[in-house]
Each structure stands twice: as structure tokens, then as C-alpha cells.
Amino acid sequence: MSTLMNLENDLNEIVKAIAAALKVDVEIVDTDLIRVAVVGRLEYLKGKKFDKPGKAYRKSIDTGEKFIIEATGEDELCIGCEWYGNCICKMTVYAPIKGEDEVVGVISLTAYDEEQTKILKDNMDGNLLFVEKMANLIYSKVMENRMFKDMVIIKDKLDQVMNSIDNSIIATDYEGRITHINQIGMEKLRISSKENILGIKLENIFPSLQYENFLNSEDNCLKKQEICNSINSKLDKYIVNIRKILFKNEVQGMVLSFENYNNAKSRAYTLVNGDKPISTDDIIGQSNVMINLKNMAIRVSKTNSTVMLIGETGTGKEVFSRAIHYHSLRRDKPFVTINCSAIPDSLIESELFGYESGAFTGANKLGKPGKFEIANGGTIFLDEIEAMPIYMQPKILRVIQEKEVIRVGSNETIPIDVRIITATNVDLESAIIKGEFRADLYHRLNVIPLIIPSLRERKEDIILLANYFMDRFAKVMGRNIKGIDKDVEKLLLDYSWPGNVRELNNAIEFAINLEDNEYITINSIPSSVRDSNKLIENKELNLKEIEMHYIKNALNKYGWDENGKVLAAKKLGISRATIYNKIKNYQLENMH
Numbered sequence: 001m002s003t004l005m006n007l008e009n010d011l012n013e014i015v016k017a018i019a020a021a022l023k024v025d026v027e028i029v030d031t032d033l034i035r036v037a038v039v040g041r042l043e044y045l046k047g048k049k050f051d052k053p054g055k056a057y058r059k060s061i062d063t064g065e066k067f068i069i070e071a072t073g074e075d076e077l078c079i080g081c082e083w084y085g086n087c088i089c090k091m092t093v094y095a096p097i098k099g100e101d102e103v104v105g106v107i108s109l110t111a112y113d114e115e116q117t118k119i120l121k122d123n124m125d126g127n128l129l130f131v132e133k134m135a136n137l138i139y140s141k142v143m144e145n146r147m148f149k150d151m152v153i154i155k156d157k158l159d160q161v162m163n164s165i166d167n168s169i170i171a172t173d174y175e176g177r178i179t180h181i182n183q184i185g186m187e188k189l190r191i192s193s194k195e196n197i198l199g200i201k202l203e204n205i206f207p208s209l210q211y212e213n214f215l216n217s218e219d220n221c222l223k224k225q226e227i228c229n230s231i232n233s234k235l236d237k238y239i240v241n242i243r244k245i246l247f248k249n250e251v252q253g254m255v256l257s258f259e260n261y262n263n264a265k266s267r268a269y270t271l272v273n274g275d276k277p278i279s280t281d282d283i284i285g286q287s288n289v290m291i292n293l294k295n296m297a298i299r300v301s302k303t304n305s306t307v308m309l310i311g312e313t314g315t316g317k318e319v320f321s322r323a324i325h326y327h328s329l330r331r332d333k334p335f336v337t338i339n340c341s342a343i344p345d346s347l348i349e350s351e352l353f354g355y356e357s358g359a360f361t362g363a364n365k366l367g368k369p370g371k372f373e374i375a376n377g378g379t380i381f382l383d384e385i386e387a388m389p390i391y392m393q394p395k396i397l398r399v400i401q402e403k404e405v406i407r408v409g410s411n412e413t414i415p416i417d418v419r420i421i422t423a424t425n426v427d428l429e430s431a432i433i434k435g436e437f438r439a440d441l442y443h444r445l446n447v448i449p450l451i452i453p454s455l456r457e458r459k460e461d462i463i464l465l466a467n468y469f470m471d472r473f474a475k476v477m478g479r480n481i482k483g484i485d486k487d488v489e490k491l492l493l494d495y496s497w498p499g500n501v502r503e504l505n506n507a508i509e510f511a512i513n514l515e516d517n518e519y520i521t522i523n524s525i526p527s528s529v530r531d532s533n534k535l536i537e538n539k540e541l542n543l544k545e546i547e548m549h550y551i552k553n554a555l556n557k558y559g560w561d562e563n564g565k566v567l568a569a570k571k572l573g574i575s576r577a578t579i580y581n582k583i584k585n586y587q588l589e590n591m592h
Helices: 005-022 058-065 114-122 124-164 184-190 261-273 290-302 316-326 348-353 393-402 428-433 439-445 453-477 487-495 500-514 533-540 543-558 562-572 577-583
Strands: 027-031 035-037 066-071 090-097 103-111 168-173 178-180 221-230 233-247 251-260 307-311 333-337 379-383 404-406 413-415 419-424 447-451
Touching: 005 027, 005 035, 005 124, 058 066, 058 090, 090 114, 103 114, 103 124, 114 124, 114 487, 124 178, 124 453, 184 251, 184 290, 290 316, 290 419, 290 447, 290 453, 307 316, 316 333, 316 379, 316 419, 348 393, 348 404, 379 533, 393 404, 393 439, 428 439, 453 487, 453 500, 543 577, 562 577
Parallel strands: 307 419, 307 447, 333 379, 379 419
Antiparallel strands: 027 035, 027 103, 066 090, 090 103, 168 178, 168 251, 221 233, 233 251, 404 413
């Protein structure tokens, strides 16, 4: 469509005004020689293209000059016209519609009788000036239309750019009235339609954001992060960054990027922890028990029910919890892990539920979200749940039932949507009988129990795992280790692995560090594993006696003090909490 065709309605009004003023026929033709607007005898041809045009219109378009034809039908510019030699026109004035470097069409005034001819001739200079002014008016309309189209395109591009940004964006004018907002921003503020926010003053959205001081300052960008409550929800807090929009050093408005405070904390947590996604395909194991367990993990991942992973230390309970999260609909949300035995009892409530400003001495002045808030929308993994203090257990139960948390030092409830996965290596039913664990919490956590088998229960996976660890450590250490000696394979299969997969991992890492040959030999295997067969050959021992033997040996070697216990646990491939529990349960201190 030509430039003038876009202004058809406006041009029709203009030609009517000219015809009414001068009492002559008026025609506007575009560069494609289409009659865009017509008033007079040829009005029936409006919208039609010249079948056999003369050269007059084309001359005006090509030269950008105005001129008059008095001998219409006989002038050489009329050659080629279907009415050439038999024209009913008496006189025509042609004026180009043009700018500095382009012609977009021609406006013509035509006399068909003596009266109209007299009108044109009697005031020729005035008529030429008038038609030239009208041509300029039309061209200004063309430019206005182009500018409007450009503004629409620019606005559309701006909207597309803003909607392609992951952050929530708002733009305002110099008075702080909202002119733009992207889709993510609308979703964050829970606004259904732009009409509900455009034109509204910024303080009506973020009441606590005092931006006037910033506008009057010399700073162009507010680097300080402001935490503001949105007017739509007193529970939501946002981190808001502001930048001035400047034109010729004058403030024309502001651009704000804002993000939900807790979501920002969740992402920061994930970045800091650098958690790599783990699927069931990453879990090494081809035994029937492992295949069935991985299939079960995938099935339960599709629900929101609580899962309890039960298994000895080192069996890979956290790996399974990550796989369940990966296969769930929450995979793009945070996965937060907490080791309940690693947090002092006095801090565990603030760690899990967060705290408000001034809740206790040394508290962050902005407060701090707890791990449940950080995990909102995702999954929280409570490892060694048996270590959860008894006073905290009813509070965890309330979180499960009410789906909300209360920060330390606050009375305000914060709704959360979190899937809970727990893990334990002890018999919680026995702990319930002893009064160390609440029965009601146990039943809420144990909706879907998954038993993680020990390495002794899936011996067909031992060599598979050993080769996997060997390849990994050899590559990391730059060692040319090609395989595992057959005698070592038999030793690994015969060993009881009280530390399970973690202990096997440690044993292979130990061997890669010491081995000088291309194959791992028995001499490179840790003595705790290498000498186990001698012990078993001399005496048939049950699992408890084997565990007692290796823990005592490790403590005798590294020391019975706290540092020795930590080092012994590390060498055995078990956690600090586990070795303390074993020492207590087996009463090893009395044997020392």
C-alpha cells in the first residue's frame, strides 16, 4: 500500500475542502498513478489506476515541479492519454506533494468549463500558492503518519524487549507515573491488565519506595537495593533498583527493575551452592533392586507427597532426593538441603524459618528468610531428620499441615509451597518408643518410604561403581590407570562396606593416589578394607561386630578426642553425627 493510500480518509476531506473553496475539480494521485482522492466529474474513478496515463503526472513526480497545462488534450505531456486529441478538460494545475528529498504524489486542480477556467486564470498566482500550501499540508500528514507508525513500531519493539528480559521492569515519566510494564512485572505484582497500572503513580505500587530524593540527587543510578512492600500484598517484599531516564541532561522518567526478595534469595542460594542437577540416569547401579528403586523414585517424583529415604550412612540418600526433585514439576525451583545434625539446637529454628529485624543480638537489620522460604516452590531435603530437636518437631509438623512458616521475632505467617523429603539412617520407630521422636511427625513424613539398599545388598553394583570412581579420579588426577586387578575385585566384593558407596568412593580415591601401575593392586587399597578378610577368616562376625571393629581401629589410629573422631568418620566414609551415634550405641567409650 502506498504512502498516500494510508491517508485516504484524510485526503478525501482535504480535496473536498479545496473543491469547495475554489469551485474546481480536485484529484490526488500517488506515485503508482492511483487516484487516491477525487472530487468532481471523475469521482467514479477514485481508487483506480490510470489505464493510459499521459506524461503530466509522471513529470511532476519525477521533477518535483509544479506546472500548468492550458491546452489539455493537445500538449505533448498529454500524449499517451486515452483522451488525447479529444479531451474535455480546459485547464489543469499540477503540484507535487513532496519533502526535501522525495515526492509521494501529485495534487491537481482541473477546469472542465469556462467558469472553472476563469476561476483558475483570474487568480493564477494565488491558486498556485494555495495548492502548494495544501500539498505541504498533505506531506506533513504523511510525515505525521510515518512518525506515528514509527512510534507504534518502537513501542512494540520496546514491549518485546521488555518482555524478553527475565527481570520485572517498570518505566515511568518524569512525574513518576507508570508508562510501561513488562509481562513478568505484571505477574509479580499480580496485575491482570495493563490498564490497571498504566498512568498510576509509582508510590501507589511501592508505598515505601521514596524515589523523590533520588530524582533530586546527582546520581543517575540508585545502586542501593531497596526492599519495598507491594500495595497488592503486604507479605511480598521486592528488591528494587532504579535508573534515571535522561535526555539532554534532564530527567524524563525512571526505569525500575524489581524482583521478589525471597526468589532472589533462592537463586542466590542455588548459585552459591552450585548444585548440579542429578537424574536417576546419573545414579550408578544395574542391580534389580536399584533399577526398581530408580523407577519408584521417578514415579513418586510426580506427586507432592512427603518422602522418607531410609538407609545406612553412605548409601546415597541425598543423591536420590536430588533425583526426585529433578524429575518433579518443581525441577526449575530451588532444591535446599539441610543436615539437621550439623546445626546447633539454638540456631535451627532461625535457620529453618528465618528471623525478623532485631529478633536477637547480631541479627541482620533486614531480617533473613529461612530455608523453607528459600525453598518456596521447590524441594527441601532434611537429612538426618532423627537429629531434629524434640522442641522443633511440632513446628515442622505445623509447617506440613498449615503450609506456612513464622519467622523468629514475628507473628506474621508466610505461606509456602514446599515439598519435603527427609532421610534417616536409624530406626525412627524405636526412637518414637524412647520418646526421642514424635509419632505424629513420623507418620506425616513417612508417607512414601523408600529403602535405599546397602552396598552389601547389591554386590553386583560394586565393580560397576568402583570402575566409575576409578575413571573419574584418574581423569581428575591425570593418572594413567586402566583398570582394577582381579584380586582387588574379589577383595571389594568380599568386603562388607559399612560406609557403603561413600566408603567405596574413598577407597578408590585412596588407591588412585598411591597406585604406580596401570591397574589398581591390593597394596594400594586402604588397610581397613585390605585386612578385613583376615579378620573375617579368623572369626565369623555379625555386622555390628564388624562396625565396632573398624570404628575402634580408626579411633585408636586417629584419636578419641573430637578431632580424632571427625577424622575417623571421614576416613570411614561416614558423617560425624553417625560416628558419635555408633560410639554411644555400641558403648565404645567404655571399651577404650
